[in-house]
Amino acid sequence: MGDHYGYNDPTHPSDEIPLHMVRLDSLYMATYLTTNQQYCDYLNSAKLKGLIEVRNKKVYAVGDTTVYYLTNQFLSYYSISWNGTTFSVADFRANHPVVGVQWAGAVAYCNWLSQGNGLSTCYTLSTGNCDFTKNGYRLPTEAEWEFAGRGGNYNPYYIFPWGNDTINHSIANWPGSGDPYETGPYPWTTPVDFYDGKLKLKSTYNWPGSQTSYQTANGVNAYGLYDMSGNVWEFINDWYLTNYYAASPYLNPPGPTSGSLMPDGKPCRGMRGGNWWSGTNGWSRVSNRDPSYYRGPGNDWFHVGFRVARYAHRNTTGINDVAASTIHVENSPNPFNTETAISYTLPGEEKVTVKVFNALGHEMATLVDETQNEGVHTVHWSSQNQSAGIYLCQLMAGNQHSSIKMVLIK
Numbered sequence: 001m002g003d004h005y006g007y008n009d010p011t012h013p014s015d016e017i018p019l020h021m022v023r024l025d026s027l028y029m030a031t032y033l034t035t036n037q038q039y040c041d042y043l044n045s046a047k048l049k050g051l052i053e054v055r056n057k058k059v060y061a062v063g064d065t066t067v068y069y070l071t072n073q074f075l076s077y078y079s080i081s082w083n084g085t086t087f088s089v090a091d092f093r094a095n096h097p098v099v100g101v102q103w104a105g106a107v108a109y110c111n112w113l114s115q116g117n118g119l120s121t122c123y124t125l126s127t128g129n130c131d132f133t134k135n136g137y138r139l140p141t142e143a144e145w146e147f148a149g150r151g152g153n154y155n156p157y158y159i160f161p162w163g164n165d166t167i168n169h170s171i172a173n174w175p176g177s178g179d180p181y182e183t184g185p186y187p188w189t190t191p192v193d194f195y196d197g198k199l200k201l202k203s204t205y206n207w208p209g210s211q212t213s214y215q216t217a218n219g220v221n222a223y224g225l226y227d228m229s230g231n232v233w234e235f236i237n238d239w240y241l242t243n244y245y246a247a248s249p250y251l252n253p254p255g256p257t258s259g260s261l262m263p264d265g266k267p268c269r270g271m272r273g274g275n276w277w278s279g280t281n282g283w284s285r286v287s288n289r290d291p292s293y294y295r296g297p298g299n300d301w302f303h304v305g306f307r308v309a310r311y312a313h314r315n316t317t318g319i320n321d322v323a324a325s326t327i328h329v330e331n332s333p334n335p336f337n338t339e340t341a342i343s344y345t346l347p348g349e350e351k352v353t354v355k356v357f358n359a360l361g362h363e364m365a366t367l368v369d370e371t372q373n374e375g376v377h378t379v380h381w382s383s384q385n386q387s388a389g390i391y392l393c394q395l396m397a398g399n400q401h402s403s404i405k406m407v408l409i410k
Contacts, residue, residue, distance in 0.1 A: 001146055002245060003287045004157040011294070015242045016287050019359045021392045022143045023251050023401065026312040029140060029148040032192040032226050033097035033234065033307045034109065036079040036089050042109045043069065043080065043087040051108075054082050059105065061125065068105030070301060075100070077186050077302035092206060096189040097232045097305035103269045103292065104128065106235050106306040110137040113308060130237055132254060132311075139237040140309035142289070143253045145272045148309075149228040149286040151221030159285050161221035161228040166281055171195060171217035172230035174274070174282040179216075180209030187302040188276045189231055195219035196226070229284035232305040233271040233292070240270035240291035250392070250403045262293040275303035328402050329354075329395040335407035336383070342367065342393055343378045350397040356381055356406075357392045364391065383408050 003016035043059065046052045053062050057074035059082075060067060072081040072090040078100030081090035101109075107128060111121040114136030122130050122138040130138055140148065151161050158164055162171065169177045173190045176182075180202065181190050194200065197218030202211060221228055238244075238255025247256075259267030271292045274284025283290060295301060329344045342354065354368035364386065367379045381393075388410045394403045 001143060001248075001287070003285075005159060007285065007287075009288070012242060012289075012291070015289050016245070018245055018390060020245055020248055020390075021250060021357055021394070021403070022147070022248070022253060023403075024144060024147055025252055027140070027144055027148075027309050028312050029144070029223070029225060029309045030307040031224060033232065033305050034101075034106075035095050035192055036098045037094040039069070039098040039101060039109060040080050040087050040089055040094075042112050046108070046112060047087070057082070061104075061108070066104045067102045068108055069102065070100040075300065075302075077300060092208075093187075093189065095191045095193070096187075097192055097227070099187055099189065099232060099303060099305050100301050101235075101305060102301070103235050106139060109306075110139065110308055113137045114310075119310070130254075132252070135311060135313065137308040137310045139235055139306060141253065141255055142236050142238045142270055142272070143248075144309055145234070145236050146286060148223060148225060149221065149272070151223045151225065151228075153222060159287075160281075161225070161286060162219060168217050170215065171219040172274075172282070172284060173227070173276045174230045174284060175276060175278055177230075177276070180205075180207040180211045180214050182209065182276075184208035187232075189303070190276075192226055192231070195230075228273060228286070230274050230282045231276060232273070232303045233275050233290065233295075234273040235292065235304065235306040236270045236272055238270050239267055240289065240293075251401070260291070262291060264293070268293045271304060277303045329393060329404050331381075331393060331404060331406050334404075335409045337409060338384060339380055339382045340406060341378055341380050343376065344395050344397075344402070345376050346372060346374050346397055348374045350400075352377075353394075353396045354379055355394050357394065358386075359390050359392075381406075 001022050002019035052059055057071050058067050059069040070078050072078050079089055079091050079093045080087050107123045108125055111123050114121045119136035120134040122134045122136045149161050172195055179190055182188050195216045197216055200214045220226055239259030241256040242260045244256050262268055268291050271290050274282035331340045331342045352368050352372045355363055356365045358364050388408050391406045392403055393406055
């Protein structure tokens with residue numbers, strides 16, 4: 001994870017380093033951003049069940065003060081209208097990503113979607129806490145979002161989901177892309193399936209622009225995911241913490257327990273993916289991190305949405321029903337200068353691999369690749385030809401794993 005190209009955002013510098021290894025369990029990621037129509041369906045269902053109410057043109061959980069959604073009556077930027085009885089899409093943007101939604105409203109949608117599909121809900125709505133042992137829908141973690149955004153491309157690590165091309169503005173809904181939705185009232189979002197490389201026709205889409213046709217480039221990444229760059233910012237599950245990467249765990253990092261304080265004195269959740277509103281290429285680099293405090297003029301929510309994810313484990317009673325790891329790797333000395341001893345204990349005979357990676361995720365050495373017996377094992381790594389810095393030692397034994405950061409000083 002992290003910025004492989006040395007970019008430094010002056011408003012929140014160095015929050016994309018250090019580069020660090022992350023291991024994730026298999027997951028499903030939504031192909032598309034959640035649309036206005038999908039969120040409207042949720043609002044009508046939740047209202048029918050007595051779970052939400054509208055006060056001052058905003059949607060809240062019943063009896064609560066946390067905002068879920070800002071209606072079209074509150075501001076015309078937002079597409080879902082409330083007439084006192086039902087919710088409906090007020091404009092032509094039914095298949096556009098929902099905007100005007102707040103983080104709490106996004107996780108409430110995740111719980112509703114889980115219940116509708118017979119899955120266990122992940123969120124405690126009163127606290128916003130996510131139970132990762134459940135198998136339902138949730139917002140992706142920051143690590144999961146970046147993994148999905150990269151589309152499996154690691155050699156090299158790309159700047160954007162499709163590569164390093166920053167010239168072709170027809171590939172994503174960025175500022176100045178010239179697409180036929182870049183006119184009329186805000187938001188200038190595009191349908192969630194728009195940038196697929198096909199010729200689009202006004203007769204099909206009824207867009208507000210005068211063009212009769214528009215040729216898109218293919219912005220779909222190698223995993224088949226749309227809008228991982230541009231269109232709207234996407235809420236993630238994690239709090240935004242500037243220096244989190246220096247302390248992020250290796251296995252399924254859940255994000256920090258709280259975030260960096262913003263100018264209003266409060267922490268906020270992170271967001272990924274960029275937008276159509278502002279910034280170079282819509283701030284749409286795959287590694288780019290941003291706190292959801294910073295948005296458009298007047299701190300409006302006209303370019304923030306979300307997509308859902310869930311673990312891909314087959315069991316339905318809990319996604320992490322895997323025995324706790326009984327192996328542990330350590331090295332001494334740490335920090336070290338030229339050589340360090342790496343030790344681990346095996347509870348039984350196992351196929352073992354021990355590898356060393358640098359901070360860019362490149363494999364530097366395979367120290368062990370064989371079946372070993374129960375007991376204590378030690379292997380040495382000589383770093384004579386390596387630069388000073390942080391390295392990761394990864395131990396895999398059967399279906400268990402352990403890792404440790406090693407600091408080389410010279």
